[in-house]
Amino acid sequence: MSDFLSGIAESLRYMGSLSVSMLEGVKYTVGLFFITLIFSIPLGLLLTLLRNSGRKVLRGITGFYVWIMRGTPLLLQLFFFYFGLPNIPVIGDYLVLGRFEAACLTFVLNYAAYFCEIFRGGILSVEPGQYEAAQVLGFSKWQTNLKIVFPQMLKVSLPSISNECITLVKDTALITAISVTEILYFAKAAVNRDTDATAYVVAAVFYLIMTYGLTKLFDWLEKKFSY
Numbered sequence: 001m002s003d004f005l006s007g008i009a010e011s012l013r014y015m016g017s018l019s020v021s022m023l024e025g026v027k028y029t030v031g032l033f034f035i036t037l038i039f040s041i042p043l044g045l046l047l048t049l050l051r052n053s054g055r056k057v058l059r060g061i062t063g064f065y066v067w068i069m070r071g072t073p074l075l076l077q078l079f080f081f082y083f084g085l086p087n088i089p090v091i092g093d094y095l096v097l098g099r100f101e102a103a104c105l106t107f108v109l110n111y112a113a114y115f116c117e118i119f120r121g122g123i124l125s126v127e128p129g130q131y132e133a134a135q136v137l138g139f140s141k142w143q144t145n146l147k148i149v150f151p152q153m154l155k156v157s158l159p160s161i162s163n164e165c166i167t168l169v170k171d172t173a174l175i176t177a178i179s180v181t182e183i184l185y186f187a188k189a190a191v192n193r194d195t196d197a198t199a200y201v202v203a204a205v206f207y208l209i210m211t212y213g214l215t216k217l218f219d220w221l222e223k224k225f226s227y
Contacts, residue, residue: 028182029172037108044115069113081106082178103175118160122153155225162218
């Protein structure tokens with residue numbers, strides 16, 4: 001019995017030491033998450049407005065961009081921005097990015113395309129009568145968007161935004177492919193060093209905690225906007 005208890009205690013100590021080492025990687029995971037949201041949501045909204053503009057050229061360019069970013073793997077885009085940009089003739093030397101900077105740029109551009117489609121779907125759900133009523137009241141186009149369209153769009157889009165944010169937490173693990181020292185990077189290093197898969201369990205717990213927190217946050221937001 002004492003051997004069993006000592007074995008459990010040793011396992012807990014090992015998991016504790018793994019958790020401490022992985023905390024070093026949390027700053028990159030959390031940093032990438034917030035940087036992506038802060039920049040991709042406004043960019044996604046801008047892309048939505050361009051896709052809904054009356055200019056055919058702008059709609060075509062934006063639609064092509066969204067098609068490229070949604071139609072190719074995020075990991076492939078990550079390799080392109082980190083390894084590919086420096087190899088472009090003439091201007092490649094000016095496009096060299098650090099690992100984390102390349103990851104941030106890739107994620108922002110990729111998620112902006114997804115948020116663009118989410119917001120576009122939310123705008124399309126607004127009844128045409130809302131626009132007519134705003135015009136009767138003398139609202140400008142921007143007043144109509146800010147006071148009528150965007151609040152309704154946000155309410156409709158919240159579940160999809162929630163799904164994207166949870167997906168984003170998990171997608172941050174991809175940056176270990178370009179050797180950014182995030183959570184999974186430390187987990188892989190520990191497994192290779194100790195030939196023990198416990199580190200993967202600890203990493204999974206970190207991701208589960210973050211996704212659980214986001215789920216509860218968006219549940220609260222959805223209830224708040226439902227009134």
